[in-house]
Amino acid sequence: MATSHSLVALFRELAQLAALDEGSSMSFRARAYENAVEAIASYPGDLAALSERQLTAIDGIGPATAKKIREFFQKGSIARLEELRRKYPPEFVALGRIPGIGPKTLLRLRDELGVTNVETLAAALAGQKLRALPGLGVKTEEKILQSIERMRAAGFEPPAEQARVPIAKAMPIVRELAAALAVLPGGPGVQYCGSLRRLDETTGPADIVAATSDPLAVHAAFAGHQAVARVLEQDGTVTSVETGTGLRVDLRTVDPSRFGAACLWRTGSPAHVARLAARAAGRGWTLDEEGLKDADGETVAADPEDAIYEALGLAPIAPPLREDRGEIEQAERRALPAPVRLEQVRGDLHVHTTLSGDGRSTLEEILDSAAARGYEYLAITDHAEDLSMNGATREQLAAQRAQIEALRGRHPGMALLHGSELNIDREGDVDYDPAFRRTLDWCVASVHSHFDLPRAEQTRRILRAMEDPTVHVIGHLSGRRIGTRMGIDLDVDAVLERAAATGTAIEINAALARLDASSEVLYRARGMDVTFVISTDTHHTREFARMEWGVLHATRGWVDPERVANLWPRARFLDWLHARRG
DNA sequence: GCCGTTTTCGGCCCGACTGTTTTCAGTCG
Structure with missing residues (x-):
């Protein structure tokens, strides 16, 4: 019910970093963390309500994990994880995604060749330093070089820290945040937007839009959520936070009468919205995050989203389709494929x-x-x-x-x-x-x-x-x-x-x-x-x-x-x- | 790090493959 996806994600990361730290994903500690992930994800009740002792009673959760869970609910973060993150920075951990480099090799590259990121790895490869290490050879060098080449050719840049977060990591947490806001008194309309709503594969900073007449309460609840580790910025209409998992999430509150427009604007894609704005301009109107307005500044449509599409002479377009891949032309002809429901x-x-x-x-x-x-x-x-x-x-x-x-x-x-x-x-x-x-x-x-x-x-x-x-x-x-x-x-x-x-x-x-x-x-x-x-x-x-x-x-x-x-x-x-x- | 216990440490899943080996370590799923 009240599964904390942020907590699950943190333990998953803990398991990964522990595997690296111990030199094997089969290490008992790493596997114990993975079991804890499973236990946390499967627990049907509200973990936040349990004491350390009660947590220990759950199968797969022992004293050390129980302590970390309590720590998370109090601070939004886990000290041991922060420590491992400092020891193994993201650009170093990312090297482990290169096929052929496992935890053992990765640690040796760092300890014996000073490899800490893709640049230093490339330099070591160029200098043919890897083949000098016992246990590694020419083939290993070639294999790693090829892997890097192939990844780059595919536009996949794992050796660097990922600016964008995979959807599987971001979505559960953002949804949990949105759900927590939706149940506040007054029942604000809440929608996560941006890449996540379009079901893009990765996301940058995530966007949540809330329609409310009591913005202060919504921003306060957001900033105080257990998944939030730090508040980055806060003013009357926008709160930016970083979750314990390192994801940035921006919350915007708007007047309910403009909810649809705000969602449309924030959902994008930028190319899709730009096409809509151009279409509005063609009619002598303007489109922005406040809505569709005529030349006198009178609102033509601002909520719900579908009303904006209709006013522009378009069939409503489902968020996953909004990529400017021809959906606007099809919507004009009322020939869009029906969304799968x-x-x-x-x-x-x-x-x-x-x-x-x-x-x-x-x-x-x-x-x-x-x-x-x-x-x-x-x-x-x-x-x-x-x-x-x-x-x-x-x-x-x-x-x-x-x-x-x-x-x-x-x-x-x-x-x-x-x-x-x-x-x-x-x-x-x-x-x-x-x-x-x-x-x-x-x-x-x-x-x-x-x-x-x-x-x-x-x-x-x-x-x-x-x-x-x-x-x-x-x-x-x-x-x-x-x-x-x-x-x-x-x-x-x-x-x-x-x-x-x-x-x-x-x-x-x-x-x-x-x-x-x-x-x-x-x-x-x-x-x-x-x-x-x-x-x-x-x-x-x-x-x-x-x-x-x-x-x-x-x-x-x-x-x-x-x-x-x-x-x-x-x-x-x-x-x-x-x-x-x- | 968890669990079970014949209570406080010993056990906790593994098999194929590859490259480096001369007997095995590391990676992968």
Whole structure:
């Protein structure tokens, strides 16, 4: 209920820095922090209300973590984390994102070669200093050089401190802040805006707009929120803060009569708003954050947002579409693709249980949770055996099948598909043999390794997986983790064409850290005969809620709802599935 | 850092791959 996403994020960072500090992500301390993350995220009640002693009673939280949690609720920050941040500055930690550099190597580079950032690393590489270290060699140097090259070519600048924050880090905290303001007395209208509202992959300083007649109370509540570590600036209408996670958030309060205009202005994108302003100018009007006004300064429209679009002769444009990618022309012709809506989703087709090594919820918990969302169908897709640590053997899958059969009566309204998330290996082959795969109702195939092969090889392996008749959908197409790991390099057009030709669906992975296929790929597929599936890749029942992001991401990619298979009624979906299986 | 305990330390998941090795360490998922 009152999960503090800021607290979760801080412990996640603590786990990462501890892993670096200890030289291994397998270190017991780092893993203990990760367990604490899980415990905090899963706790259903209000952690802030618990004493140190009560906190210790929670599984995965011991005395040290309990102390840190109390510290967070009192100060908005954790001293131990601040200490680790000083010891390992962001530009140094970022080097760990370069494929081939793990914690051990990273620490040695610093201790033995004085590497502290990408510049000093580049200098060490140029001087061929790495090969002189025992355990490292020419190949390692080459590999690191290539990784840096590739990242730069892709516009991915991990070696430097990221000016922009990945959406998965920012969104939960900003939403929590917005939600805390929305429940204040007087019920102010509250909307987070900017990149987050457009579901962009990263965000700069985040924007929240609140419509209220009591701005002082709203600003005070904002500045005093537990996620806030520091107040940067404050005047009557704007408060800027930094959260414990280092994210800057600006709150603006406006008169309720101008709420829509303020949201429109702050949501952007700048290019989109500039086009609207030009359009207003063409009519002799002006558009700014106060609203649309005529030549006499009289308000034409200022709230809600849709009224401004209508006054400009445009159909309302959903926030994820506001990128000046042609949406204004389409809105003028009333030909925009309809936004995908959460209520339209009828099933989830990529879901893990505890049978996956990284799954956190039991099969029963998963079924109950999906049924509670009103789903008409659900596919259980635990990892296949190629993912050695996390995967299931065919015997385990067979046993799970029997378990599912036994549970069919539990939720009669929900069709249960038994499947697996297969691993696409380097050659494009997937787990098990075709005969066994045919005993599965639904197969997701996705990439989990070999992220740094050249484009031609990556494309070949995906095409090969799509050619396999037992593969229904390609999961998280690029394998990226936004802000952390670049996806595989693909010939996107070739992949989309083959998807259309083979009838293999493309997953729209709803996890904020993935949002994969990217909205650029989705946009590129418009007009093509490609089927999509919006999936949550759930590993814990709470992650079913990600579907909300999946539909926004699909909207951002201009995906026609008609092409999304898990919006189809059960009968149509099952017909499609059976026809595909031949 | 947490847990369990036959109470106060010892155990806590791992397998493939790669590059550097001459027997293994580090990375990755």
